Amino acid sequence: MATPIGNLGDISRRALDVLRRADRIACEDTRVTRKLLSAEGIATPTTAYHDHSGPRERGRLIDAVAAGAAIAVVxxxxxxxxxxxxxxxxxEAIEADLPVTALPGPSAPLVALLLSGLPSDRFFFGGFLPPKSAARRQALQGLAGLDASLIFFEGASRVAASLSDMAAVLGPREAAVARELTKLHEELRRGSLADLAAHYEAAGPPRGEIVIVVGPPAVQQAGEGFDLDAALTQALQHASLRDAAATVATASGLPRRRVYARALELAKEGEPAKDCGAEE
Incomplete structure (x- = not known):
């Protein structure tokens, strides 16, 4: 039986029992896992299972389970x-009709969502966004209309750039940047996407593993109470005229042609815009 087990820093008694009874433990880093096993007096053999060793080890682990062994994955x-x-x-274990169960541990994406203060009734986990800005903005454009909080992993060196792209594509939304959640030095910063982008641009890359949570689009009644000029002005600082208009139209609920026409007027008045191409 293959059993995925969660964070080794916050492990349950049930998980420890599984590790004791397992025939082998597949782990990201045998040195990290060995510290826990030694502290708990567990002598189960370990196997490195990560991005580089996975293709080589998967077949061996599947064969072992098929032969009756119990494998724990941590x-x-x-x-x-x-x-x-x-x-x-x-x-592959499921395809081979082998039994699988799970003892999940702490989850950084869910903890980030809970601590962000953003709506948690509906959310979308997007994993890692593309590393290049153009591809990242295209991916974000496909998520802009989702009526849900958005959760992403991000590399520390790309946090400021990703937040800037999010502000440009998703508009003026509330967000949170979480660092090292479920670990010793966890930290969370809340604010608008634009403010967070400015903070990390000035402060430099944060250390550790990062989760970004972005709130859903603001609910508007056909643009009621929506400051169109302010939203367009902010969006035009980071996006082309066409993309800015599309983003603001989604956020406001206003007709896209009306928003685009006003964006053209603002551009003519001297607001920064990267292109003034015709509306598609």
Whole structure:
């Protein structure tokens, strides 16, 4: 039986029992896992299972389970199978009709959502966005209309750029940037996408693993109470005229042609815009 087990820093008695009874433990870093096992007096053999060793080890682990062995899969931090090769192992075990169960540990995306103060009744986990700005903005454009909070992983060196792209594409939304959640030095900063982008641009890349949570589009009644000029002015600072108009139209609920026409007027009045191409 293959059993994914969560964060080794906050492990349950049930998970410890599984680790004791397992025939082998597949882990991201055998050195990290060995510290826990030694502290708990567990002598179960370990196997490195990560992005580089996964293709080589999966077949061996599947064969072992098929032969009756119990294999436990653990992560160094967070819940296994989220943005790591563990899901491929589980998928192959299911395809081979082998039993799989899970003992999930702390989950950074869910903890970030809970601590953000943003709506948690509906959310979308987007994993890692593309590293290049153009592809990242295209991916965000596809998510702009979702009536849900958005959750992303991000590399520390790209936090400021990603937040800037989010502000340009998603508009003036509230957000939170979480660092090292479920670990010793966790930290969370809340604010608008634009304010957070400015903060990390000035402060430099944060250290550790990062989760970004973005609130859903503001609910508007056909633009009631919506400051169209202010929203367009902010959007035009980061996006082309066409993209800015599309983003603001989605956020406001106003007709796209009306928003685009006003964006053209603002551009003629001297507001920064990267293009003034015709509305498609």
């Amino acid at each position: 992560s160094d931090a967070g819940t296994p199978l989220v943005s790591d090769p563990g899901f491929k192992l589980v998928r």
